[in-house]
Amino acid sequence: MKQTAYDKYPEITVLGFENQAWQGWDDIVAALNAKRPNQGKTVLVIDCYPGVRLAELERQLLPRLAPQLTVNAETARLDEQHLHDLLARNLTDDRVFGVLSCHQLPEFFSAQRLAQLRQDVERVEQGLVLIYGPGAALVHPGDVLVYADLARWEIQQRMRSGEFGNWGVENQHEDILRRYKRAFFIEWRVFDRHKTPLLKRADFVLDTTQQDQPNLVSGDALRAGLEQATRQPFRVVPFFDPGVWGGQWMKQQFDLDPSAANYAWCFDCVPEENSLFLRFGAVRIEIPSQDLMLLQPRPLLGEKVHARFGAEFPIRFDFLDTMDGQNLSFQVHPLTEYIQQQFGMHYTQDESYYILDAEPGAVVYLGTQTGTQPQTMLDDLHAAQRGEKPFDDQRFVNQIPARKHDHFLIPAGTVHCSGKGTMVLEISATPYIFTFKLWDWGRLGLDGLPRPVHLEHGAQVIDWQRDTRWVEKHLVNRIEPIAQGDGWREERTGLHEREFIETRRHWFSAPVTHHTHGGVNVLNLVEGAQARVDSPTGAFEPYIVHYAETFIVPAAVGEYRISPWGESVGQTLATVKAWVRG
Structure with missing residues (x-):
């Protein structure tokens, strides 16, 4: 297999702001100090996305700035039990699915303690007051405002390593799916609402992705870079992840780590989770590509798409690699009304499989076989889930030959999965995690735990009319x-x-x-x-x-x-x- 020139580190070179980005703590401190007036009082606010390493700021940045008063905004945050009570309805007891949060960040803080911190800041008459941490701008708007940011994918890596739990709780050792659920349904939604107005006025943005390798860019330069991005083609930074069913095609084609067991996914264009590289002269800044969505939704999406979806990127391109791998989980996605009523999402995960490559004999599982009785198939799935027998996929599910450049359409409610031996470009809508697994071929996850199966949800949304004849007519190679x-x-x-x-x-x-x-x-x-x-x-x-x-x-x-x-x-x-x- 010939290796491609696939670029794993695409950049946007921002023009005209080459001298408005800095590397390393010493240069960053010099840039921040240059923004301060020569005399009087200055309040420097460093607000942070959850997952930013506050200990690194405390060790490397704060002492160099020599403030008269240092305030950690998190001291005003509600305790763990209060947060749990606030969020219980959104968290649910489910391992994977919660309910989308509409909370605002001030709800997570004690109004009394915030007021006390504001009084502490007010009492200082001269010198530098430094307020830092998630929610710092709730204490003071800042004479100088810095926003410390990082992408969701990096947050997930820190969660997986056990470095961080969720914001405000000590749950580093909790099941990673539950931690991701809390971040997805609550934290990221709340902090995106909080940071959007801050990014619009921030004096600086601090890139905290690489430990002890900070980068800083002026707010004006960042905003100019995002505006430039809307006037040209660009790529977000892809990331790759292993899986129990993962294959070898991407590893070979994209020059990935040969020691890895496999790569199952590549998020090649999922802007809510990918990073964006912006180059300012010698300095490359890594920010969440979501920041482009939050600050430039209209020129990026267009008026009609923005009117329909708001500041959400509705199209997702990703790769699913089962070449020399295994079948994906047999699954179904929720109907629109179900995802709205159960989870608070306003659109569902319709998708399609475009076949980039396939081994001889590869198939896609798509729709039920003609004559399938719903309860009979559900009973078989329940028996498989209990470990009594394997699911009889040959009896109930269509297996359609998959060849290079085939395109299979998968509207929500259609049971499906890609079989082993396929390299899929998945083109879909972007609600992310709303996959109801019906059968996972008896496998454990990479964490050694049974992978979650959601028959109770799946049974509510399967469209049983999508049988062999219907699928072949409507969903296979509608060229x-x-x-x-x-x-x-x-x-x-x-x-x-x-x-x-x-x-x-x-x-x-x-x-x-x-x-x-x-x-x-x-x-x-x-x-x-x-x-x-x-x-x-x-x-x-x-x-x-x-x-x-x-x-x-x-x-x-x-x-x-x-x-x-x-x-x-x-x-x-x-x-x-x-x-x-x-």
């Missing part, structure tokens, strides 16, 4: 020619009418002109080594993409062009493009 020109042709490949995402495939050996038509586009180069994305009017610098790379074209870009490039000149390439239907 429709749309247009063609000199050296290119366009095909519609889906998705189903119940899904809000439209997908098109372009085969091309010559330049193809595209247009965002006011909505964000997400594309992947599914055939060919290299392509060049440019603007017919020179509105942005040409952008090179490689095989299997997912890239985003913001709504504000408008017209753009994709051409074969480098070694791919003279060959036929293909992209798959997704957008939200109008």
Whole structure:
């Protein structure tokens, strides 16, 4: 298998702010001190996303600043029992699923203790007052405001290592799925609401991703970089993760750690969890790509998409690798009304499998076989869950041959999974974790625990009309020619009418002109080594993409062009493009 030039560390080079980013604590302290007036009192606020290493700030940054008064905002936070009482309805007893939180950050703090901290700050008449920690801006807005940030994926790594539990509780050794649930349904929602207005006015943003390797960027430079990102194609930083069913294709194709047992997932374009690399001269800043969503939703998504989804990126591209691996879990996703009523999400996880590669004999499990009696299949699944027998997938589920460039459509309510021997580009909506496993082939997770099965939820949402004939007619390779020109042709490949995402495939050996038509586009180069994305009017610098790379074209870009490039000149390439239907 030939290794590709897949870029694991894509960057956006921000123009015009090369001298507004700093590396290392000494330079960071100098930049912060330069922002302070020469005399009088200055309140420096360092607000933090949960998961930031406060001990590192206390050890490396605070002593260098020599404040007159230091205030840790977390001393005003409610204790663990009060937080549990506040959040019990959202946490639920389920291992995986909670209810989406609408809390605001002040609810997590004692109003009396916040008032006391404000009085402490007010009493200082001269010198530097330093307030730090999650929620620091609740104590004082700051004469100088720093926001310390990091991406959700990095937070998850710190959780897995046992370094951190959830914010406000000592639960480092709790089941990782329960910790992730609390972060997903509550903490990240609350802190995204809190940090959005802070990022809009922050004097600086502190990149705390790499331990003891801090980077700082001015707020003006960061905001300019995010604004620039909405006017050009770009990629977020992919991350890779092993799994019990994981395969070997990505490891070989993308030059990943050869000592790893496997790689199951690649989140190639999941902006709520990925990072974004912004380069300012010699300094590379890593921030959550979610910050782009929070600060620039309209030019990124377009007016219609923003009106429908708010500051949420609704399209997800990720990879599922079972080459030399195992079947995915047999699963189903909730119907829209179910996810709204049970979990507080306003749209569901419709999806599709685009087959990047497949071994001979590979299959996709999709829909029930004609004649299946619902209760009979559910009884068989329950018996399998109790360990009495394996689930009789041959009897109940369609197994459809999967070949390279096939496209399988999976509207919510359709039972499905990818079989072993496939490399899937999953194109889906983005509610993330709302997968109801029905059967997991009797496996344990990488943590040695049984993987959670949610038959009680799945039984409520399976659409039993999606049998063999219906699936073959509506969900398998719904390829429709749309247009063609000199050296290119366009095909519609889906998705189903119940899904809000439209997908098109372009085969091309010559330049193809595209247009965002006011909505964000997400594309992947599914055939060919290299392509060049440019603007017919020179509105942005040409952008090179490689095989299997997912890239985003913001709504504000408008017209753009994709051409074969480098070694791919003279060959036929293909992209798959997704957008939200109008």
